[in-house]
Amino acid sequence: MSNNVFVWIDQTEGAVDSIAWETLGLARNVADDLGGQLVALVLGENVSGLAEQAIQYGADRAIIADDPTLKSFRLEPYAAVLTKLAQEQEPTVLMMGASNIGLELAPYVAAKLDVGLAPSCIDVAVEVGKLTATRPALVGNVIAKIVFGEAQPHLVTIRRRVFPVPEPDPTRRGEIASTEAVLAEADIPTKIKGLEAAIGEVSLADAKVIVSGGRGVGGPEGFAPVQALADILGGAMGASRAAVDAGWVPYAHQVGQTGKTVQPDLYIACGISGAIQHLAGMKTAKLIVAINKDPEAPIFKYAHYGIVGDLFDYVPALTAELKGRLGS
Amino acid sequence: MNIIVLVKQTPDTAQLSSSVDGLKLLDESGPKVINPWDEYALEAGIQLKEAHGGKVTALCLGQPQATEALKSALAMGADEAILISDPALTDSDSLVTARVLAAAITKIGAFDMVIAGRSGIAGDTWATAVQVAALLDVPQISYVAELNAVDPAAKTISAVRLVEGGRESVSSKLPAVISVVKEINEPRYPSFIGIRKASKATIPTWSIADLGFEAGQVGPAGSQVQWPELNLPPSREAKVEIIEGSPAEAAKILADKLIAEKIV
Numbered sequence: 001m002s003n004n005v006f007v008w009i010d011q012t013e014g015a016v017d018s019i020a021w022e023t024l025g026l027a028r029n030v031a032d033d034l035g036g037q038l039v040a041l042v043l044g045e046n047v048s049g050l051a052e053q054a055i056q057y058g059a060d061r062a063i064i065a066d067d068p069t070l071k072s073f074r075l076e077p078y079a080a081v082l083t084k085l086a087q088e089q090e091p092t093v094l095m096m097g098a099s100n101i102g103l104e105l106a107p108y109v110a111a112k113l114d115v116g117l118a119p120s121c122i123d124v125a126v127e128v129g130k131l132t133a134t135r136p137a138l139v140g141n142v143i144a145k146i147v148f149g150e151a152q153p154h155l156v157t158i159r160r161r162v163f164p165v166p167e168p169d170p171t172r173r174g175e176i177a178s179t180e181a182v183l184a185e186a187d188i189p190t191k192i193k194g195l196e197a198a199i200g201e202v203s204l205a206d207a208k209v210i211v212s213g214g215r216g217v218g219g220p221e222g223f224a225p226v227q228a229l230a231d232i233l234g235g236a237m238g239a240s241r242a243a244v245d246a247g248w249v250p251y252a253h254q255v256g257q258t259g260k261t262v263q264p265d266l267y268i269a270c271g272i273s274g275a276i277q278h279l280a281g282m283k284t285a286k287l288i289v290a291i292n293k294d295p296e297a298p299i300f301k302y303a304h305y306g307i308v309g310d311l312f313d314y315v316p317a318l319t320a321e322l323k324g325r326l327g328s
Numbered sequence: 329m330n331i332i333v334l335v336k337q338t339p340d341t342a343q344l345s346s347s348v349d350g351l352k353l354l355d356e357s358g359p360k361v362i363n364p365w366d367e368y369a370l371e372a373g374i375q376l377k378e379a380h381g382g383k384v385t386a387l388c389l390g391q392p393q394a395t396e397a398l399k400s401a402l403a404m405g406a407d408e409a410i411l412i413s414d415p416a417l418t419d420s421d422s423l424v425t426a427r428v429l430a431a432a433i434t435k436i437g438a439f440d441m442v443i444a445g446r447s448g449i450a451g452d453t454w455a456t457a458v459q460v461a462a463l464l465d466v467p468q469i470s471y472v473a474e475l476n477a478v479d480p481a482a483k484t485i486s487a488v489r490l491v492e493g494g495r496e497s498v499s500s501k502l503p504a505v506i507s508v509v510k511e512i513n514e515p516r517y518p519s520f521i522g523i524r525k526a527s528k529a530t531i532p533t534w535s536i537a538d539l540g541f542e543a544g545q546v547g548p549a550g551s552q553v554q555w556p557e558l559n560l561p562p563s564r565e566a567k568v569e570i571i572e573g574s575p576a577e578a579a580k581i582l583a584d585k586l587i588a589e590k591i592v
Binding site for chain 2: 012017075076079099100101103104106107108110111112114115116117118119120136137138139140141142143144145146147148149150151189190191192193194195196197198203205206208209233250251252254257258259265266276277280286287289290300301303304305306307308309313314316317318320321322325326
């Protein structure tokens, strides 16, 4: 047992997903509490610069696997590298962000290593030398405390936007080692044919502000004022299941039990009644504003500020007001 | 094609109310439904069978009453259903669950695809399908929104999966495990004939002994994580502040508040 904490750094074409830095910041505390080192694992192609960044964000050292087969995330080659490193170096804890990718990589590695996994955690602590984790279950309606068995490393994924990105220290230095890819291209069954990026759209997952529309927007055109308010706030547009099922906006916008779970600083619900399945996806937003014609709508029980009125009057008024305040 | 669809029975979150909270709902006696994601997995399996021929087997690990979820699967159009149920399985972690499912899949026989929903809403771990793939050592494609070319003869599959950065097109080899998101299809309603057939069906139940496990290998003894404490999430203290006035007046007040809260 090394007491070391390994963190996988989720990157795409050299850009690190902020969830990796959030996780690294939390992992720094875990490593200090365990009395071990914090080690960043960077996998990709031409990503050596990221190792120094990871050290600036708090890692003691970094291990790079730089290989064409690791250019974009694929489950089998990424899991093979992490499995090999865990077997060779015996970290006590292996952490990563609970992005969609982290949520498939962590259980795969856990199964290969035959170790325990606590996914989508909102807290991790060391109690008398033992790791414990806290995570929501039943789509946020129950909070479970997780304890681990003897097998190590304990695998933990951390939910997005729960912990802050640490302040990088440009003077921080640490050892950078490299390791080989495990699988040759011929041994990797899955090939990536293309990525249709969601261009110009702010991702719901890491949005600071989300403006969502529901049944009350009445149709696809009704999302125009919702999108306009999201745009002026630099936020993303969300939707309730009712609006998605009606075909007004694509499924990628759906917030809730069968959509995305989001945690923005501000969530503005426009014409959304607040079904329990929708609340499951957004009720941990730091500030919730509801605009709805129906004063009895359940969303008002969860909102900090409410406006009882027609969204087609109030949403454009708010957009205009904010445009005036924020300039352009 | 031999297709196995993983089905789970979960608490019905539509029952949540001021008198029924998450802990009460998790209680074994609470109302249960087929996991909402699994209907999309079943529909995907049934469509593949309609296109390529073959058989859809719905496989569920759960309490004895989970036969109800399997009857829903049969009513939708699954050809066979198998329940894995054993008191020793209570409080198994995701990896034990996956290990038992993988053993059952191997017992069912050669398969082309295992299809699961993205997640089960009770544990919400998103782990089971991925771990089944890892244990069976077959390719895994998660978050599938479109199944394009599935060729059982050439043993190839191409699919579009939803990732946070967009829509990723991938190809891989069969047999494979996939997990689906709801964009993939519109699940059909059970037909009248399907419901009658399902109501008469006898669903075999496999114990852990049938799958070659001993009690110490499953449940808490075989698991690497446990959840000794379950609590309700902290209740929101916020009481809504209703902002009155004309649209322009309300917008001004709300903008002041958002700026004061340093959110914009």
